[in-house]
Amino acid sequence: MQYMLLIHMDEAAMAAPKPESGYEMSAPYTAYNEALKKAGALIGGERLAPSASAAIVKVRGDRTEVLDGPFADTKEQLGGYYLIDAPDLDAAVKWAARCPGAARGTVEVRQVWQAG
Amino acid sequence: MAGRLSAMAPDAGAAAELAARRSYGKLVALLAARSRDVAGAEDALSEAFAAALAQWPRHGVPERPEAWLLAVARRRALDAMRRRQTRADAGTHLLLLAEEADAMTADAAQIPDERLRLLFACAHPGIEPAMRAPLMLQTVLGFDAATIASAFLVPPSAMAQRLVRAKARIREAGLAFAIPERSEMADRLDAVLAAIYAAFSEGWTDAVGAEARRRNLAGEAIWLARLAAGLLPREPEALSLLALMLFAEGRRPARRDAAGAYVPLAEQDWRLWDAAMTQEAEALLREAGSLEGLGRYQLEAAVQAVHAARRLTGRTDWPAVARLYEALAIVTRSPVVAINRAVALAEAQGPAAGLALLDTVADAPGIEDYQPYWAARAELLARCGDVPAARAAFARAVGLERDAAVREFLMRRSARLLA
Numbered sequence: 034m035q036y037m038l039l040i041h042m043d044e045a046a047m048a049a050p051k052p053e054s055g056y057e058m059s060a061p062y063t064a065y066n067e068a069l070k071k072a073g074a075l076i077g078g079e080r081l082a083p084s085a086s087a088a089i090v091k092v093r094g095d096r097t098e099v100l101d102g103p104f105a106d107t108k109e110q111l112g113g114y115y116l117i118d119a120p121d122l123d124a125a126v127k128w129a130a131r132c133p134g135a136a137r138g139t140v141e142v143r144q145v146w147q148a149g
Numbered sequence: 150m151a152g153r154l155s156a157m158a159p160d161a162g163a164a165a166e167l168a169a170r171r172s173y174g175k176l177v178a179l180l181a182a183r184s185r186d187v188a189g190a191e192d193a194l195s196e197a198f199a200a201a202l203a204q205w206p207r208h209g210v211p212e213r214p215e216a217w218l219l220a221v222a223r224r225r226a227l228d229a230m231r232r233r234q235t236r237a238d239a240g241t242h243l244l245l246l247a248e249e250a251d252a253m254t255a256d257a258a259q260i261p262d263e264r265l266r267l268l269f270a271c272a273h274p275g276i277e278p279a280m281r282a283p284l285m286l287q288t289v290l291g292f293d294a295a296t297i298a299s300a301f302l303v304p305p306s307a308m309a310q311r312l313v314r315a316k317a318r319i320r321e322a323g324l325a326f327a328i329p330e331r332s333e334m335a336d337r338l339d340a341v342l343a344a345i346y347a348a349f350s351e352g353w354t355d356a357v358g359a360e361a362r363r364r365n366l367a368g369e370a371i372w373l374a375r376l377a378a379g380l381l382p383r384e385p386e387a388l389s390l391l392a393l394m395l396f397a398e399g400r401r402p403a404r405r406d407a408a409g410a411y412v413p414l415a416e417q418d419w420r421l422w423d424a425a426m427t428q429e430a431e432a433l434l435r436e437a438g439s440l441e442g443l444g445r446y447q448l449e450a451a452v453q454a455v456h457a458a459r460r461l462t463g464r465t466d467w468p469a470v471a472r473l474y475e476a477l478a479i480v481t482r483s484p485v486v487a488i489n490r491a492v493a494l495a496e497a498q499g500p501a502a503g504l505a506l507l508d509t510v511a512d513a514p515g516i517e518d519y520q521p522y523w524a525a526r527a528e529l530l531a532r533c534g535d536v537p538a539a540r541a542a543f544a545r546a547v548g549l550e551r552d553a554a555v556r557e558f559l560m561r562r563s564a565r566l567l568a
Contacts, residue, residue: 061547061556068548072518126302136553 035076035145036117036125041109042138044083061133069117074128078115109138116145172215174289174376178267180222182326185270187288187316189226197222264289265380266326268373272340273324280315281344282351287312289376290369300351300366335444338381342390342446345373349394367398378433385437389446392433396453399426411558419460427457448477452489467496484513485521492525500532520549524559531566540567 062080069075087102103110113134119125122144129140173194180190197218211217271284283301286292298308318324329337349370374391381387403421406412434450452473459465474490477483487510495503507526516522527542543563550556 060560061553064544064547064556064560066548067541067544068518071545074518122307123303126304130302130551131549133553133556135551 034119034121034125034147036119036122036128037143037145038078038115038117038125038129038132039111039141039143040113040115040132040134040138041141042112042134043108044085044110044112045108046137047112065131065133068131069115069128074117074119076116076118078113078117080113081111084110112138172218173291174264174267175262176215176219176222177288177291178263178326179219179261180226181288182263182266184226185320185323185326187270187319188313189229190222191288193222193226193229194218196225262380263326264376265328268341268377269328269337270319270324270326272337272344273319274337274340275318275322275324276315278340278343280311281340282347283308283312284315285344285373286348286366286369288316289373292366292369296366300348334384335442338384338386339444341377342374342386345370345377346390346394346446348373349397367394367401370394371398383440385440385442386444386446388433388437388440389444389450392430392437393446393450393453395426395430395433396450396457399423399430399457405554409554411552411554413558414456415465422457422460427460430454431457445477445480448473448480452477465496467493471497484510484516484519488522488525491529495529495532500529504529504533518549520546523549527559527563528566531563536567539563543567 066075066078069078084103089098089100089102091098091100115128115132117125117128119128122142125142125144129135129142132140134140176194176197177187177190180193181187184190200221201214201218205211205214267288268285271288272281276284279301283297286297286300287294294309294312295305297312298305301308303311349367351366371391371394374387374394378384378387378391399422400414400417402423403417403419404412412418430450431454434447434454437447437450452470455466455469455473471490471493474486474493477486478490487506491503491506493503494506504526507522507529510516510522523542523546527539527546530539530542533539540563543559547556547559547563550559
């Protein structure tokens, strides 16, 4: 089964200077990637650029609208994602709990739609 | 009068709450013991608690709150049963309830304690092992599904469904609410203790108790272990499990430094350990040792006792720890025990000996995402001087860790050992 882990985070807090700089931001993610890969669970994943650079597009009839993003006016924004392979939702939730993003923001676990 | 009423309201609320905490499992057990309808018992009881919260502040707390709650819950259960009378089994249930009511009036002063039966029903071989601890937390302690779900890393809706299914299974498969015969006791008790320990372990992973619910869970699991040990005072494994949990819980204040950083056991300041808990654990272990039979919890508690002895001797007797884990490995054949034994062996005989033992579980199922294996492996590889392999193992351990403080610790350790 494929699951999407959607990492939501408070961008303002992420941009603030860290008390301990250096490995704090990247090393846990590198390790997490590695653990997913070695367990044969990683399909893909990326970090996203800040939502300030996002754009929203919608087409209604003959009218196309382009707006500055982000779409939702909440404190937490989508900051990255993983696509993983897991036997079931419980296993996917366990991977989500290990995601460094879960310690600061939230990780939403969604199963990929199964056609047919 | 008005003054007395307003002064009494919070008291009555507190009394209802205290009765709820202390009596919940006792009353569920009693209500469900014969009908085996745990869900029905819980429903009836929640109505009784609601009635108590509405009435006690106005009319005062009854002389025997537990008996009051039981009487109301029984009435509610009877009402519910009447509403379902078309169901084929309703007649039998009514009969059972009537019998119980008779038994009650005959001995109204004594509310029998059926919780032990309830514990055995929750850990029945007919119940999926992973659901035994959640079932106990709900039926004996009254935890809601959402709290249990978070502790066991399962979505709340899924946990709620599984709890409903497990209770239906107790009722429909007619799982016995009975204390096992002597011949089955060891296996059945082991299942009860394993479930209590599982509840404790989930609570214990959250060392700082950042989540109040989790910290609560470790404390509540100790309460369950105390209950089991109290009800089975001649079973050395029940006493040993309580000892094991008290040793671990007693170290909680030392597991984080002032800045919130993770402190491994070997580096903990023993002066921060809870002396009363540690002493109680030692006394329980002595008591268990005087009884016949040696099981896994007694061996595990003995390991903890060796660690606790550091506060008296100033050092850890690693060869003793390694020997105890060797005995445990024979009893359990568990890869987890092998990992612990490898760590102890590394301290006693050097990292190469530990690493050789770790290699024997390298192919165990599930080891690729079992964090403690990678953390142990990383440490021992680093001490053996195999820098590239140690670096990779540290990365695996960090990537598999849930706790940010432990991730930090492992990264610092890796940087220091592999510099």
